[in-house]
Amino acid sequence: MMAQLQKSAQSQLEQYLPSEDLDTPTCNQSTVKPFPQREPIKHLLIGSAKAVTSTIHYLQVIGYANTGDWSPLLPTANPGEVMSILSRQILMQ
Incomplete structure (x- = not known):
């Protein structure tokens, strides 16, 4: 069951990529x-x-x-509640 869940979740998440290195050109890349x-x-x-x-x-x-x-856990205005944020780049089709 866990393997199926992981496979399904991974296929749904294929449109997402980590945000690092997307804007950093290498020797073989153009500046576009x-x-x-x-x-x-x-x-x-x-x-x-x-x-x-x-x-x-x-x-x-x-x-x-x-x-x-993810960002470090940060307290919110509500007692016992925290938040964390993650930034990504998503493929728009």
């Missing part, structure tokens, strides 16, 4: 952006520290984002 149809998107997790941390770890397990890609 390689992915002109990509747009930035931000994911915001809000909840208890346990729920947010658990979700961040799950997203690493399915291969979407490393735990280090």
Whole structure:
């Protein structure tokens, strides 16, 4: 069941790529952006520290984002609630 869930989630997430190195040309690249149809998107997790941390770890397990890609847990105005943010580039079709 977990393997099916991971495979399904991974196929749904194929349109997402890490944001690093998308705008950094290499020797063989032109200065034109390689992915002109990509747009930035931000994911915001809000909840208890346990729920947010658990979700961040799950997203690493399915291969979407490393735990280090997320911002540190930041307190919200609500007691016992934190938030974390992740920025990505999404393929627009």
